[in-house]
Amino acid sequence: MHEKTVEAGVLEPCLEMKGLDFWYGDTQALKGIDLVVPRHRITALIGPSGCGKSTVLRCINRMNELIEGTRHEGRIVLDGRDIFDDDVDPVALRRHIGMVFQKPNPFPKSIYDNIAYGVRLSRKVGKTEMDRVVQDALEKAHLWDEVKDRLKSPATGLSGGQQQRLCIARALAVKPRVLLMDEPCSALDPIATAKIEDLLLELRDEVTIIIVTHSMQQAARVSDYTAFFYLGELIEHGPTRRIFESPNEQLTERYITGRFG
Amino acid sequence: MTTPGPFAPDAALRRRQTKEKLAQGLLFTASSMSVLILAVLLGRLLWDGLPAIDWGFLTAKYSPLALLTGTTGIGDAIVASAVILVFTMLFAVPLGVAGAIYLNEYAPKGRLTRMIETTIANLAGVPSVVYGLLGLAIFVRFLQVGANMLAAALTLGVLILPIIIVSSQEALRAVPNQLRDASFGLGATKWQTVRHHVLPYALPGILTGNILALSRAAGETAPLLVIGLPVYTTMVGVGPLDPGTPLQTRIFFLASDPRATVQELAAGAVVVLLAVTLLLNLAAIVLRHRLSKRIKW
Amino acid sequence: MTRTKTSEGTAPVDRGVPLFGRKSIDVGARGADALMRGVFFLGGVFVLFVAAAIVWVLLDNSVGFFSFVSPVEFFFHDVWHAVEGANAQYGIWPLVSGTLLVAAGAALIGLPLGLATAIYLAEYASPRIRGFLKPVIEVLAGIPSIVFGFFALAVISPLVQGATAPGTFLGGLFGNAGVFSAANAMIVVGIMVLPIVTSISEDALRSVPQHLREASLALGATRWETVRNVVLPSAVSGVAASFVLAVSRAIGETMAVTMAAGTQAKLTANPVDAIQTMTAFIAQKTSGDTPHQGPGFLSLFAVGAALFAFTFIMNVLAQRFVRRYREVET
Ligand SMILES: Nc1ncnc2c1ncn2[C@@H]1O[C@H](COP(=O)(O)OP(=O)(O)O)[C@@H](O)[C@H]1O
Ligand SMILES: [Mg+2]
Numbered sequence: 097m098h099e100k101t102v103e104a105g106v107l108e109p110c111l112e113m114k115g116l117d118f119w120y121g122d123t124q125a126l127k128g129i130d131l132v133v134p135r136h137r138i139t140a141l142i143g144p145s146g147c148g149k150s151t152v153l154r155c156i157n158r159m160n161e162l163i164e165g166t167r168h169e170g171r172i173v174l175d176g177r178d179i180f181d182d183d184v185d186p187v188a189l190r191r192h193i194g195m196v197f198q199k200p201n202p203f204p205k206s207i208y209d210n211i212a213y214g215v216r217l218s219r220k221v222g223k224t225e226m227d228r229v230v231q232d233a234l235e236k237a238h239l240w241d242e243v244k245d246r247l248k249s250p251a252t253g254l255s256g257g258q259q260q261r262l263c264i265a266r267a268l269a270v271k272p273r274v275l276l277m278d279e280p281c282s283a284l285d286p287i288a289t290a291k292i293e294d295l296l297l298e299l300r301d302e303v304t305i306i307i308v309t310h311s312m313q314q315a316a317r318v319s320d321y322t323a324f325f326y327l328g329e330l331i332e333h334g335p336t337r338r339i340f341e342s343p344n345e346q347l348t349e350r351y352i353t354g355r356f357g
Numbered sequence: 358m359t360t361p362g363p364f365a366p367d368a369a370l371r372r373r374q375t376k377e378k379l380a381q382g383l384l385f386t387a388s389s390m391s392v393l394i395l396a397v398l399l400g401r402l403l404w405d406g407l408p409a410i411d412w413g414f415l416t417a418k419y420s421p422l423a424l425l426t427g428t429t430g431i432g433d434a435i436v437a438s439a440v441i442l443v444f445t446m447l448f449a450v451p452l453g454v455a456g457a458i459y460l461n462e463y464a465p466k467g468r469l470t471r472m473i474e475t476t477i478a479n480l481a482g483v484p485s486v487v488y489g490l491l492g493l494a495i496f497v498r499f500l501q502v503g504a505n506m507l508a509a510a511l512t513l514g515v516l517i518l519p520i521i522i523v524s525s526q527e528a529l530r531a532v533p534n535q536l537r538d539a540s541f542g543l544g545a546t547k548w549q550t551v552r553h554h555v556l557p558y559a560l561p562g563i564l565t566g567n568i569l570a571l572s573r574a575a576g577e578t579a580p581l582l583v584i585g586l587p588v589y590t591t592m593v594g595v596g597p598l599d600p601g602t603p604l605q606t607r608i609f610f611l612a613s614d615p616r617a618t619v620q621e622l623a624a625g626a627v628v629v630l631l632a633v634t635l636l637l638n639l640a641a642i643v644l645r646h647r648l649s650k651r652i653k654w
Numbered sequence: 655m656t657r658t659k660t661s662e663g664t665a666p667v668d669r670g671v672p673l674f675g676r677k678s679i680d681v682g683a684r685g686a687d688a689l690m691r692g693v694f695f696l697g698g699v700f701v702l703f704v705a706a707a708i709v710w711v712l713l714d715n716s717v718g719f720f721s722f723v724s725p726v727e728f729f730f731h732d733v734w735h736a737v738e739g740a741n742a743q744y745g746i747w748p749l750v751s752g753t754l755l756v757a758a759g760a761a762l763i764g765l766p767l768g769l770a771t772a773i774y775l776a777e778y779a780s781p782r783i784r785g786f787l788k789p790v791i792e793v794l795a796g797i798p799s800i801v802f803g804f805f806a807l808a809v810i811s812p813l814v815q816g817a818t819a820p821g822t823f824l825g826g827l828f829g830n831a832g833v834f835s836a837a838n839a840m841i842v843v844g845i846m847v848l849p850i851v852t853s854i855s856e857d858a859l860r861s862v863p864q865h866l867r868e869a870s871l872a873l874g875a876t877r878w879e880t881v882r883n884v885v886l887p888s889a890v891s892g893v894a895a896s897f898v899l900a901v902s903r904a905i906g907e908t909m910a911v912t913m914a915a916g917t918q919a920k921l922t923a924n925p926v927d928a929i930q931t932m933t934a935f936i937a938q939k940t941s942g943d944t945p946h947q948g949p950g951f952l953s954l955f956a957v958g959a960a961l962f963a964f965t966f967i968m969n970v971l972a973q974r975f976v977r978r979y980r981e982v983e984t
Contacts, residue, residue, distance in 0.1 A: 157872060164780060177362045185366040187374070191874035192364065201865040204888055213883065214873035218369055263869070270873060373876055380878035384778060387770030391852075392790050394845055398797075398805050405808065455697025463694055473698055476705045482899070482969035483962065484906025486936045487708060490958045494711040498946065515704055522701065546687040576798020579908035579933070582941040583954075605800045609941075612804050612913060620808070627804050631797065638796040642789075 107134035110304040111156065111274060116170035118151055120163065125151045127328045128170070133274075133321075138296060138305040140319035140336065142312070144356065147325040149308040153276045156306070157193040158186040175273065191218065194267030194303070196277040200259035202251035202266070207234075207243050210251045210262055214270040229269055236302070237265035238295050257288025264295065268303070275299070277307040281314065293318050312352055316340055324348045402627055409625030418593050419602070427618025431626050433593045437506060437601030438575065438633075444510030444597050445517070445574050450567055452514075453521030457563075460522070461529040462551055481519040488516040489583025497584050504585035507597035512580045517570040524566020528559040561648045565641045572637035576630060578605040604630045712962055715955030722949035728956060734919035734930075736939060736953050744953055746960060748919040752836065752929035753964075756911055757904040759840025759925060760847055764904070765897055767844070768851025772896075775852070776859035777881050795849035803913030806842035807833075811914065814838055818926050831926035834916030840925060842910045847900035854899065858892020858979055859885060895975035902968035906961065908933040932961045 111133040118126035125148045133139050141149040154160040156172060158179065171178045179189055191214075202210050211230045215221055221229065230247070234240040239261045243254070251262055260280055267275060277296075281289040296305060296318050309315050315322050316336060323333040324345075332339060332348045343349045350356060366374060417423065417430025456473075464470040492512030502508040532555050540550040556563075581603070582588070588610035590600050602610070604626060611623035720728070723744045731745025771791070775784055814837045818825040831837060862885050870880040886893070916928025917938050930938070936954050944951055 159868065159872060162871065175363065177364060179364065181362065181364075183362055184364040185370060185374070187874050187876055188366050188370055189364040189874075190872055193872075195868075195872035197865055197868065197872075199865060201863075201869045203866060203869065203884055213870070214875075217373075217873065217875050217879060266869075266873065373879070377876040377878045380881075381778060384770050384774040387767050388774040388779075388787060390767055391771055391794060391848060392787070395790050395794055397809065401809055402801070402805065452697050452700055455694045456700060457697075459694035459698030463691055464698060469699075473701060476701050478973060479966065479969055480701060480705055480708075482902060482906075482965055482972075483708065484908065484933060484965055486906070486908045486933045487712070487958050487962050489940070490936065490955060491704075491708050491711055493940065494715065494955070495707055518701060518704065546683050548687040548690040549683060551690075572796060576800060578798070578800040579912075579937050582937045585940060588941060605798065608800050608804060609909070609913070612807060623804060624808070627801050631801055634796060634798055635793065638793070642792070 107137065109133065110135035110175065111306075112171075112173045113152075114171040114173065116152075116155065116172060117168060118148075118155055118160065119167045121165045125328050126155070126168075129330045131323055131330055131333055133304060133306060135304050136300055136302075137320040138300055138307060138318055139321040139323060140315035141306065141308045141323050141325060142310070142315050142351070143325035143331075144351065145310070148328045149325055150278050151328075152325070153195070153278050153306065153308060156274065156276060157190050157195055159190075159195070161186065191270055192273045194270065194272035194275045196260070196263050196267055196275065196280045198279045199283050200256055200263055202254070202259050202262050204250065204252055206248045207251045207254070207262060208247040210266050211269045214266060218270075233265040233269035234262075236268050236299065237261045238291060239265055255288070257284050257291060260284060260288070260292060261295065264292070264299075268299070272303055275303045275305045277305065279308050279310060282310065289314075312340075312354070324351060326351070399631075402624060402631065405621060406624035406626075406628035409621045410628060414622070414625055415629070419589055419591060419607070421589075421591070424614075424619065424622075427616070427622060429622065431604065431607055431622075431629065434602055434604045434607040434626070435629070436593065436595060438603035438605075440595055440597065440601060441506050441510045441513065441603050442571060442575060444507060445513045446567070446571060448511060449514035449517050449521055449570070449574075453518050453567075453570075454525050454563060456518075456522045457525030457529055458551060458556075461526050462547065462555065477519045477522055481523065485516060485577055486579045486583055488512055489580030491515065492580055492584040503598065504587070504600065505598050506586075506601045506603075508584050509581050509586050509601075509603070510597065512584055513574040513577055516577060516580060517574050520570040520573060521567055524569065525559070525563045528562025528566065529555060531562060532558045561644055565644045565648065568637050568641040568644070572634045572641070575637065576605055576634050578609055581606050582609065604633075708962070712955050712959040715952050716959045719949060719952035719956040722952065723956075732921050734935075736919075736935070736950050738945070738948065738950050742950060744949065744956075746932075746957065748921045749930060749932045749935055749957060750960070751921050751923070752915070752919065753905055753931040753933070753961075755836050755923060755925070755929060756839045756843055756907075756915065756931055757901055759836065760843035760904040760907075761897070761901050763841060763844025764847035764900055765851055768848040768896070768900065769855050769893060771848070771852045772855035772859055772893075773881060773886075776856050777877065777885065791849045791852050794845070795853070799846065799907060799909040800913075802842050802846055803910040806838050806910055806914035810841050811835070811838050814841070814926075828924055828926045832916075832928060834914065834928040835926050836915055836922075836929045837925040838914035839911045839929075839931070842914055843904045843907050846907060846910060847903050850900045850903055851896045854896035855889070855893045858889040858896070861892070861979070862888045889979070891975040891979040895972045895979070898968050898972040898975065902965045902972065905968070906933060906965050908937050912937045932957050932964075936961075 109132045113129045113131040116126055116129040117124065129152065141152060143149055151160065155168060160166050171180060177184065203213060208230055211233050212226055215226065215229055231240060234243065239258060242258060251259065254262060281292055293314065299305065307319065319336045321334065322336045322339040324331045324339065326347055332343060332345045339348065340352060343352065414430045415435065416432040418433035419429050423429035460470065460473060489512065492508060496502045496508040496511045497504050536554045536558060537550055540554045586606060587600050587602055588606045589602055592600060594601065608623055608626045608630060611619055611626060728744050728746055731743065732747040733743040733745050734748040735743040775787060779787060811833055814831045814835055818828055818831040820830055866884050866888060867880055870884045911931050912934040915931065915934060917930055918928050919930040919935065920927055922929060935957055939954055
């Protein structure tokens with residue numbers, strides 16, 4: 097377990113969910129979620145498949161409202177603002193909340209343009225500045241040394257692990273406050289996974305990370321806090337060490353020890 | 358919570374969102390054009406054509422005298438259409454379905470097969486007048502069939518052949534391979550397998566494709582003009598070697614006459630043709646729909 | 655085919671196959687198998703005969719045509735006057751220009767509208783609007799071209815005449831259109847190719863993986879920015895294929911053009927002029943009482959060969975594009 101783990105009370109909250117319900121049509125996917133995500137820490141969401149982990153992530157950047165027939169109740173407060181407030185534009189919101197998906201999904205463009213894409217959307221950026229932004233993002237994603245000589249070649253030519261780090265760099269380039277990651281390593285081999293896990297530990301000082309993972313080991317290795325979901329409900333939430341060593345709920349214990357999943 | 362929040366749109370984003378709205382509006386407007394066009398087209402044709410349609414119009418045969426008074430009918434054209442379409446399908450369906458079966462069930466993956474498939478793709482893009490020239494040179498003149506309903510049927514048959522092959526192939530491809538394997542496993546020959554397992558399963562799909570091809574043939578006009586099928590005739594025969602003017606060429610003939618009374622007759626004939634083709638299309642769509650339901654099972 | 659028992663047609667299995675083991679495949683079954691293989695093979699290779707016949711008919715008669723008319727005249731002169739007798743002139747340019755004028759005008763109308771509709775359908779439309787719009791497009795695609803020809807005469811021609819009447823801005827710019835004009839044909843053919851562009855482009859747009867859209871939206875792009883910067887570039891070869899096929903269809907379209915554009919082969923770029931396309935020439939010339947010989951008759955095939963060449967090249971190009979986007983898809 098990670099040494100930096102600190103108790104929640106000491107930390108400033110970055111994001112808070114208050115009584116969050118969510119429906120896809122008639123099926124309720126989330127039920128009264130109350131969750132505090134501390135700033136500059138890594139929070140892992142775990143739970144059996146279909147329990148609503150991805151739905152939580154996609155509520156935070158309001159990607160779920162692009163699906164026909166969805167509906168929510170409750171609040172998500174990011175830095176003191178309810179993201180569902182009337183004056184919040186989801187497009188503006190998403191600039192502050194990066195997302196990395198399960199399968200690496202670089203655009204079929206050059207490595208450089210992948211990083212530049214998000215930055216260019218909101219403002220004109222000169223070439224020298226953009227070069228710096230691209231290098232910066234790639235360095236943070238531990239990718240710079242591997243690709244600096246082929247920035248103009250297609251991103252789809254990279255290996256899976258490199259692609260995923262490129263996607264992380266792409267998200268970091270717009271300087272988000274929060275980084276959402278939905279099982280970012282499930283399509284990668286162990287070595288590529290290890291690289292990304294190292295990366296996450298470093299990024300912690302820069303962004304607040306929420307990572308969905310189906311791997312208990314991964315949650316234990318990288319996260320400071322862990323939230324366990326079951327059937328759309330948040331069963332238990334706390335410092336990772338405590339959750340793994342002495343869970344309060346029997347359900348949590350059974351899941352962590354691999355008795356269902 | 359009163360100052361504009363960090364997630365409120367700034368000026369730049371407001372501009373981008375305006376663009377978004379604009380794009381959405383333009384795309385919606387462009388899409389509505391198709392609806393508008395179809396509405397105007399159907400509305401206008403029905404408005405002009407329906408008054409001309411009565412029992413007499415549908416059954417009377419063409420006569421130049423009746424044309425003068427604007428009372429001639431399309432009965433003979435309907436008969437000619439039916440005769441031509443029957444022979445078209447008699448010619449094209451067996452050939453096309455056989456071709457599809459060969460390609461999907463028998464053909465080895467090789468040069469010849471690839472050549473056939475490329476050829477079919479290219480034939481599908483050949484303009485219909487060129488099929489007319491083919492019919493004129495081969496059926497009318499070289500084979501001495503003459504400019505009659507049989508030549509028309511053969512020409513249309515060749516024209517819809519690629520459509521039939523491609524759609525039948527699609528239907529055959531949808532047959533699960535386990536079905537074939539099960540049959541072969543029982544020691545059946547290829548033909549027995551195709552006949553007892555593949556064809557029955559693919560039949561609705563094949564039928565759908567053939568109906569669409571039929572609807573195409575029912576409206577195709579240019580090749581019939583090119584082979585020299587008369588645009589009007591007072592002879593009414595139902596034999597394939599008789600001349601005959603099917604609906605589509607009759608429309609061409611009537612529409613070229615600027616007199617208002619004749620234009621109304623043309624509109625009437627258009628409505629009848631449109632009804633036939635749209636009903637055929639509808640039948641195909643319904644059939645396909647039921648088919649897709651069955652596949653889910 | 656007709657031998658298949660259709661009464662039990664849809665039941666896929668359950669047809670008790672009475673064969674167990676090799677011995678029971680009797681000579682009859684083997685014979686039938688070989689026979690049917692032959693029958694199907696003939697069906698398969700028949701299209702090769704058709705293609706060969708088309709090429710042969712066009713080439714053979716074109717060769718005949720050029721024994722009357724010099725290729726220099728055909729390819730380089732700019733008067734087309736295909737009458738019987740000595741004062742006939744066979745410079746194909748007026749027909750080519752008429753064809754290209756109509757195709758260009760149709761493209762100007764049909765491509766943007768068709769693509770916009772495709773984008774709306776693939777990226778914006780709710781399932782309900784889609785369920786309404788798709789059939790409309792399909793119906794439009796199923797309407798015979800003779801019907802569009804009649805529509806062009808009855809509805810579009812009066813509109814064009816009105817828009818270019820003396821005293822109007824367009825009338826001042828282009829001149830006044832008569833009953834027949836290239837503009838009529840442009841508009842109606844534009845409408846006719848719209849469904850082609852829409853259905854093929856929509857297919858291409860839909861085949862762009864959803865995760866690319868999500869990546870863009872999650873970075874704070876609007877939908878339109880996502881469409882423009884991510885979806886369209888990924889679908890570009892499919893969209894290109896739809897454009898090329900649509901233009902090819904416009905070039906090959908016959909009845910609507912024959913009825914709407916007139917019968918005067920004229921080298922012009924003015925849309926209010928009455929013109930003649932290659933296809934319209936073929937349809938109009940053959941529907942008259944033409945003797946089946948001589949340069950006038952044979953010119954049909956020379957023009958047909960030129961038309962075939964145009965559309966063939968475009969179709970090959972379109973197939974290239976389609977193949978490319980199929981590859982990207984996988
Ligand atoms: N687009 C959708 N439409 C309808 N139901 C959905 C959709 N996405 C997810 N669900 C349902 O919501 C529940 C939670 O799904 P999800 O958040 O993806 O779970 P997890 O990521 O934990 O595996 C599941 O029951 C799933 O079937
Ligand atoms: Mg998930």
